[in-house]
Amino acid sequence: MSQQQDLANELSQRVGVSQDQARIIIRVVSKSLLQKSEPNKASSLMSKLPSGITSLFLDNEKQGFTTQQQNISNEEVVRQVRTEAGINDDRKAQQATEESVKLLQEKTGEEGLLDNVMGRFKKMDLNPFD
Secondary structure, rough: OHHHHHHHHHHHHOOOOOOHHHHHHHHHHHHHHHHHHHHHHHHHHHOOHHHHHHOOOOHHHHHHOOOOOOOOOHHHHHHHHHHOOOOOOOHHHHHHHHHHHHHHHEEEOOOHHHHHOOOOOOOOOOOOEE
């Protein structure tokens, strides 16, 4: 099983989405992380991502990640996840986005992706019982 499939399986279980949705979420979130990173950090992050993920990007996209940083809001990332993965629940889309970032952080060993690149998701408290 490919690393991308492993990630999709894990995300699917964590969030309760289908495998196909999980693959889409991972692609959208990976792309967003790379776009939001400083170019030198994007280059480093890209080398740590599983090849199954980086192969989803075109060469010109990869070049864009390493030459310019884009300012994309977390709300925009969640909206893209919701739209592209077909998730009709805002809370679930946000949870899927956060869990995907956490998974990528675990797999790349890049501590602080959630804080440094994505910032904190302040919009909703996903777990009011903590």
